[in-house]
Amino acid sequence: MPTRDATGTTRLKDGEYFDFTVSSEITGEVNINYEISAKEVGEGTIDGSNIKLYLTELVDGEEQELMSPEVYNEEASENTYTGRPANEMSLYTSSMNASEEHQYRLRMYVTEEYNPQGDGGNLTFAVKVNVYGKAGDKPLTGAEMLIKKANPEDLDYNSATSEQKKKHGYIAILQQNKQRP
Numbered sequence: 001m002p003t004r005d006a007t008g009t010t011r012l013k014d015g016e017y018f019d020f021t022v023s024s025e026i027t028g029e030v031n032i033n034y035e036i037s038a039k040e041v042g043e044g045t046i047d048g049s050n051i052k053l054y055l056t057e058l059v060d061g062e063e064q065e066l067m068s069p070e071v072y073n074e075e076a077s078e079n080t081y082t083g084r085p086a087n088e089m090s091l092y093t094s095s096m097n098a099s100e101e102h103q104y105r106l107r108m109y110v111t112e113e114y115n116p117q118g119d120g121g122n123l124t125f126a127v128k129v130n131v132y133g134k135a136g137d138k139p140l141t142g143a144e145m146l147i148k149k150a151n152p153e154d155l156d157y158n159s160a161t162s163e164q165k166k167k168h169g170y171i172a173i174l175q176q177n178k179q180r181p
Helices: 142-149 162-167 169-179
Strands: 018-024 031-041 051-059 062-071 089-096 100-110 126-136
Touching (some): 018 031, 051 089, 089 100
Antiparallel strands (some): 031 089, 031 126, 051 100
């Protein structure tokens, strides 16, 4: 039956939601970019344009909205960042760089705008939830970013070029003062 968002996003009876977990076991310096998606399966008898999906994350027993209610819509292109193929609906994208676990809750319901008159009843629509992940660079901390951007010549007055000395005069003066006996 057609359902308002206010009702569809809060249903908690058995069979009205799907809970699942995404976890990782990561060692070393790696970052996993991942994406949760949905793909229609089987021969649904109701069009996906009449279906809404809603995704939350369960944190300390409380739900936090990750994706507001959206009509089922498959992405035409793939996501090379996460490895999600084309023709699936993207629900949520994130990354992990340590061993961790996240619990999610997905709800799916018929849109309020759908008019069921003359549809014969017993219509179906089913999706398979997929999670794709792809290794990427680990995000840098603020300190690591500064070190990466730093030019070693900027830090040593004696090896700095004239241009660098002009541009970074303050740093050069500090370095020069450090070298005096």
